[in-house]
Amino acid sequence: QKEVEQDPGPLSVPEGAIVSLNCTYSNSAFQYFMWYRQYSRKGPELLMYTYSSGNKEDGRFTAQVDKSSKYISLFIRDSQPSDSATYLCAMADTGRRALTFGSGTRLQVQP
Amino acid sequence: GAGVSQTPSNKVTEKGKYVELRCDPISGHTALYWYRQSLGQGPEFLIYFQGTGAADDSGLPNDRFFAVRPEGSVSTLKIQRTERGDSAVYLCASSLTFDGRTLFVPQQFFGPGTRLTVL
Numbered sequence: 001q002k003e004v005e006q007d008p009g010p011l012s013v014p015e016g017a018i019v020s021l022n023c024t025y026s027n028s029a030f031q032y033f034m035w036y037r038q039y040s041r042k043g044p045e046l047l048m049y050t051y052s053s054g055n056k057e058d059g060r061f062t063a064q065v066d067k068s069s070k071y072i073s074l075f076i077r078d079s080q081p082s083d084s085a086t087y088l089c090a091m092a093d094t095g096r097r098a099l100t101f102g103s104g105t106r107l108q109v110q111p
Numbered sequence: 112g113a114g115v116s117q118t119p120s121n122k123v124t125e126k127g128k129y130v131e132l133r134c135d136p137i138s139g140h141t142a143l144y145w146y147r148q149s150l151g152q153g154p155e156f157l158i159y160f161q162g163t164g165a166a167d168d169s170g171l172p173n174d175r176f177f178a179v180r181p182e183g184s185v186s187t188l189k190i191q192r193t194e195r196g197d198s199a200v201y202l203c204a205s206s207l208t209f210d211g212r213t214l215f216v217p218q219q220f221f222g223p224g225t226r227l228t229v230l
Contacts, residue, residue: 008151032217043115043202043221044154051217088153092217097142097206098167099219101153 003027006089006102015111019076023089023102026070030091030100033065035074038086038104047087048074079109113137115222117203123228124193132188132225134203143186144204144219145178154202154221160186161208193229200224 006023013019021035032051036044050056053067062075072091076083086104116135124130136143141162146154156170160180168178175193180186190197204219 004153006153034217036221041223041226043204043223046218046220049217090153096167097159098144098156098170099146099154099217100156103151103153 001026002103003100004089004091004102007105008103010106010108012108012110013079015079015081015109017079017109019079019083019107019109021074021076021087021089021105021107023072024070025072025091025100027091027093027100028067028070029093029095031094032092033063033072034090034092034099035061035063036088036090036101038088040085044088079107081109081111083107084109115203115205115220117201117222117225119225120223121226121228123230125230126193126195128193128229130190130193130227132190132201132227134186134188134205134222136184136186136203136205137220139207140205140220141183141208142206142219143180144206145186145188146202146204146221148200148202148224150199157188190227193227195229198227198229200226 034049035047038044048063060077064073088104089102090099143160145157148154159167162183175191178188202224204221206219
């Protein structure tokens with residue numbers, strides 16, 4: 001079993017929809033939780049990160065962490081065709097700087 | 112440049128050959144990371160440099176893989192006796208080590224990657 005599980009999709013939604021992306025994890029030492037966006041043939045781009053549990057909002061994006069359930073989410077409001085990409089969750093603990101990634105969810109926003 | 116750069120962008124080689132992949136991090140970033148991303152998967156950690164030294168090389172799959180960062184800036188990932196299973200995108204990332212408030216800076220900035228194909 002992988003340390004971080006993520007549904008690969010693809011997830012197809014109409015423009016303007018609210019998108020929910022999720023990851024589960026097994027390592028209780030993870031303290032930092034990140035969401036990266038990756039366009040085809042590009043490197044991952046950091047969208048948001050949160051420390052420990054709670055919510056964080058940045059524009060149309062909201063990240064939630066529930067450490068008791070080992071479950072994290074990214075919500076995208078008013079989705080746009082330009083949001084079409086693969087979304088990767090990533091996690092780290094303070095004792096080790098390496099990031100552990102999920103396999104990514106491919107999102108398609110239809111105009 | 113403003114971001115992490117990697118060269119070459121694509122590399123095709125034959126099984127058994129030696130390859131070198133280069134990474135130029137963001138200026139001022141003391142931490143540098145190498146990851147490998149196979150098709151349909153997330154990046155997998157290979158090695159982390161703090162300055163010139165490899166602080167964590169636990170992700171290197173075997174002794175055919177080696178990386179250096181002799182002057183604490185540019186890094187080279189070296190793969191000997193390449194195998195078809197080494198085909199993947201090799202990503203480099205860099206980060207600050209200390210941002211003035213915390214000794215752990217989780218934000219890593221990635222380059223575009225080198226797509227390695229071993230025939």
